[in-house]
Amino acid sequence: MSKFTDNVISEIKRDYIQKLLSQGSRIDGRGQYEFRKIEIIKNFIPRADGSALVRLGNTQVLVGVKIETGEPFPDTPNTGVLSTNAELVPLASPTFEAGPPGEEAIELARVVDRGIRESKAIDLEKLVIKEGELVWIVFVDIHVLDYDGNLFDASALGSIVALKNSIVPAQRFGQGENFPLPVRHYPATTTFVKIGDRIVLDPNLDEENIAHSRITITTNEEGKINAIQKGLEGTFTREEVLETIKMSIESGKYLRNTFILGDDQK
Amino acid sequence: MSKFTDNVISEIKRDYIQKLLSQGSRIDGRGQYEFRKIEIIKNFIPRADGSALVRLGNTQVLVGVKIETGEPFPDTPNTGVLSTNAELVPLASPTFEAGPPGEEAIELARVVDRGIRESKAIDLEKLVIKEGELVWIVFVDIHVLDYDGNLFDASALGSIVALKNSIVPAQRFGQGENFPLPVRHYPATTTFVKIGDRIVLDPNLDEENIAHSRITITTNEEGKINAIQKGLEGTFTREEVLETIKMSIESGKYLRNTFILGDDQK
Amino acid sequence: MSKFTDNVISEIKRDYIQKLLSQGSRIDGRGQYEFRKIEIIKNFIPRADGSALVRLGNTQVLVGVKIETGEPFPDTPNTGVLSTNAELVPLASPTFEAGPPGEEAIELARVVDRGIRESKAIDLEKLVIKEGELVWIVFVDIHVLDYDGNLFDASALGSIVALKNSIVPAQRFGQGENFPLPVRHYPATTTFVKIGDRIVLDPNLDEENIAHSRITITTNEEGKINAIQKGLEGTFTREEVLETIKMSIESGKYLRNTFILGDDQK
Amino acid sequence: MGGMATDIKLIDENGKRIDGRSFDELRPIKIEAGILERADGSAYIEWGNNKIIAAVYGPREVYPKHMQDPSKAILRARYNMAAFSVDERKKPGPDRRSIELSLVISNALSSVVLLEQFPRTAIDVFIEVLQADAGTRIAGLTAASVALADAGIPMKDLIVGCAAGKVDDIVVLDLNKEEDNYGQADLPVAIIPRTKELVLFQMDGDMTFEEIERGLKMAIDASMKVYELQKEALKRKYINLAQEDEQQ
Amino acid sequence: MGGMATDIKLIDENGKRIDGRSFDELRPIKIEAGILERADGSAYIEWGNNKIIAAVYGPREVYPKHMQDPSKAILRARYNMAAFSVDERKKPGPDRRSIELSLVISNALSSVVLLEQFPRTAIDVFIEVLQADAGTRIAGLTAASVALADAGIPMKDLIVGCAAGKVDDIVVLDLNKEEDNYGQADLPVAIIPRTKELVLFQMDGDMTFEEIERGLKMAIDASMKVYELQKEALKRKYINLAQEDEQQ
């Protein structure tokens, strides 16, 4: 609930987008299940232990990874710790406000976190220095720079690319040689919205602003599903949900092969 | 100072209550020093280490006790710790707001805490695991569910009943066998308000809303006084205060015999 | 940005002050580089480990020093810790509000802190109990009581006088005999404001309210400069800045000889 | 999911779960409407060992005013856990999990409440988890929609839900606490019963497409059973009210 | 009460207390009115080793506006301890104790201020404890009511108080820090001197009815002595003002 409701879209634009969709077209000419142009600059922040700047159309998200030593949680003494945080800094949108993370930032961080955690992307058991006493804590910080829709996919993509390229700074902490962060799975996250009765992948801000329902799905390289989050106040039918899950497995493959495992990064 | 001043009472009702009182009657037919109907369900929350749901007329308060290990205070290395907290959750009244405890919740928690602490109800010296290093911390959490006046007495009663039935979960913390929390005194708390020049025990919400002064008194089984809190913006004469203290010793006996020591609990 | 803009000054008074200044006079008859009357009561708070009440005209600031044991910062294992805090309590001005320190209080604390820290006034290396584990932490708390302009100089003066008279309470912490806090340098802080094209030392509140630029300079007994802070939205020319630095070295001598090293304290 | 690697066996050789249920069996559920005096509407639910109260206030004024929506009411749900509701005492106040659940519950309820009828106002829904035992978001949401009905807030339908999950490689209904801690996936679902559209849908863990398809069906079928309990609770409340009226 | 079991003897064989006072003797008290330039009214009190300043601002505007009371002024007292006022440095900002004391002090002052004369405004009272030595709430309240008078706020009367307590099984007046830490009970009292009605009254510890009766009497009698000091402080302030006027 922002004071600056610049996200409000004009009636005319709303009607135009909906009309196009009903004819099978999108406002920016994309196909129903087509991503916007994706650019990734990995290691954009050399001072971080891993980082990736993701451009998804005009949306820009910078993810930085910092790895430090600390105590494990009492109930998991023999695994490292993953901590994911998102800042919707007011630089990125007139609707974002300074201050502690609001419900949108928290939802974003928790959905991205779930994708990494539930896919067991990081081998946390290899991040134990002394069982029950000292482990590596992996901080994933999502810094949104320009908000033009679909922060979920941009942030999740930036996070896994940053993690894949992260180095555990063991030397800085007097813990021996540096080593690559052990990443063993490559979750890919895709988001769909429903506008009227049409469903599209990777909504831009205009589409997001008139969407009734949203669904974000994370799948792994075996085609299994690790996380789902339905969002917004609208509904999906069971058939729609199952269709988006199927499409997510496909689109996830594209993201994984092209941007996570592939070399299409700067 | 609430935004939703639903506690405001109509002029007509105010006059009616005052007129009745001047004739020696109360709006719900009770005597001047008569409690509303009291019902207690102890161990309502088996997951807690002790609990009691108190219904005082339409007021409902749930008190839960959790007991954990922790460090003692530096100046009392050989006693356990008591920590009392009250949450006036917005579910219980249109005048309660979400957020950190306000002055009303803090006054409630501190007055209940004082009754337990000053009566030395809990034998805190028996809650030391290792002197100066590890002791039991007893958390009393007062969760107000329905606010129809006199939270002080409902909360204090719920707290002592919950404590009396609490088990120290030593096993959960690898500290040997569970044992009953050592409770050796049974403080009883009674609250009076002054409306015009009439004083009544256990005000309901309508009475509270037109009261000028309030006094809450905690007494123990020896008829000694352990805590007093005068509240609200009005005054009491010395004689009135002494009269309420006398009545509190009597009413405290009733509460203690019937609900704290007696079997009139579910 | 306060709700209570009592600091707003009338057009007429503004014009009068400016006219006087253009004629080389100040509203209270002082010379351009003359301090208001200064009174210091040292050890005003015997319960503190050091203290000084400073009256600078009608401005009153109470500085208290508390010294406790604690851990050093990881990157400076062999020095004690200095922590400076300022509270602009709402008692001191209609424009101050309760709550955590705002940007003005933080600027004040940080500028005073810089003067003490950069002049190396306290010999922090003598405040180590056990290297890397236990050191003395020196808390300087600035409590503003009456705000009639120029909090910087009053607070900085009170801080160095309080520190010079502080006793490290080693006995209270079981660390041997008490000893005087080792203070080896005597920074003096002076503040100038620019009104129109005139610069004056030690502005009172009326002058502060119509000033465009402010500069606060801390110098040590060798005539070296340890800290500078330009404030407010206006500008200074290079020549003006250099002139105020020169004057600050002079005025600093006066403060140091009369109030810090001298006996002109109660 | 807790995701802890353990040797705990959650389903025995006869297909029975540790609490004796079969794979598609709900825990015992009890719903009561109108249990608070002060709230405009309220409900209490026991679902397994969950004990949860929901209350509704509103439509009422919104402060500060610039938060008002001139075209409709704002529905704000607040999911809160009592300090003593879980094994280790929870510090009072919202944590990140509570904030996320408050959001998804607000969204789910907003899908059926006729918010357009009350512009510039707020409808506040408070869910207090008194004892937690897995499935609190769905149980709380289920109680909240009864509380909304009890408050007389106009709705297209109730909201009702149930979780499915995956335990010992089997898709099962309505995870209990141990299954939630040591199982492989959790799949909370809430629907509008009249249309069976999904209004809340989350998943975490590891499931194939087919497993989700199966879990979703089980959760929707079970939701319809819980829906009957919601309606009965509301009916009981109104029968009681009618009887009280007669007695007067 | 601190309630620490110790062998500290607080009253000697001659009935003298550790600071040499008899059982019903006040500590030295000094009150000064009008000691701050900026505040609308102010007062400084030394009571034993307590050093406390009170200031008043108002009546003034209330923000945000929906906090205004259309029928009267809101009186808001804020009791605050300086970080260096106590043995162990106190972290700045309100703790639970400060919040409770701010409330009981606000209540006590509200009983005499003619709030109805200033609807929609706030009267703010700030109490800064610079050095604490037991009895700060009463000393602060006593100074605050002088500051209100100094600000010209219309009042039915001043508020004044004193604590009694129980030490070594004896009821005594005006506990000092050691007596507060190691004694058996504390009984802070504040009254409207004209009517001797109680406006603040708290107790914690262990007392019989008769002990409270005795303590209450001692506290009220002592309050009347402090009342004289309040009036003298205000008189001194106005004599000084008058002299300054004459000199001009």
Add this chain to the structure above:
Amino acid sequence: MGGMATDIKLIDENGKRIDGRSFDELRPIKIEAGILERADGSAYIEWGNNKIIAAVYGPREVYPKHMQDPSKAILRARYNMAAFSVDERKKPGPDRRSIELSLVISNALSSVVLLEQFPRTAIDVFIEVLQADAGTRIAGLTAASVALADAGIPMKDLIVGCAAGKVDDIVVLDLNKEEDNYGQADLPVAIIPRTKELVLFQMDGDMTFEEIERGLKMAIDASMKVYELQKEALKRKYINLAQEDEQQ
């Protein structure tokens, strides 16, 4: 200054600094205007290893309303460091240093923006430090003034700056991270280039009058060079826009 006593030698026998620069040499600087879609104006700066983005929103409405200034716009700059921008992860949210820098940056920018043209509004400037390498406040301020120009906010001039400092007893320009950590003084300066008036000026460390005089001159001269880069960045932006227009 870090003030750590070390044996680190920061300037070699040939007068070269550890990164090879001479005493009055700037680090490499790259400025780009208009790099964000959503902001009303934006700029990106790389200055040595600093990487900083600035964005501007406004003039826009101020909430709550009593914060509005009826005579002019409020300019609010917010300096913020990303958690990963420094060696040890920084907890998100403002610390005391960020709050002070936000203030001095707000003051500096306010000196040139024609705030009187937009009464009752706010102009918000957000500076995000993505990677920090000494001199972030000046680099951020330099980017912010380009962002203001990019947003079309009317200004008397740009603001531009540079720091001088003292290292191994020598006055040098534009400290890098090691020089900042182990040097003797830091002297950040920002000016209005047209008049060379100072709008930001801070110092900490240990310098004589003559050293400050020299440092100040070096900083002002260098600022004029950075000013050229600012103007080029803005020019490039408008040439690109013009070309895009032609292509359409």
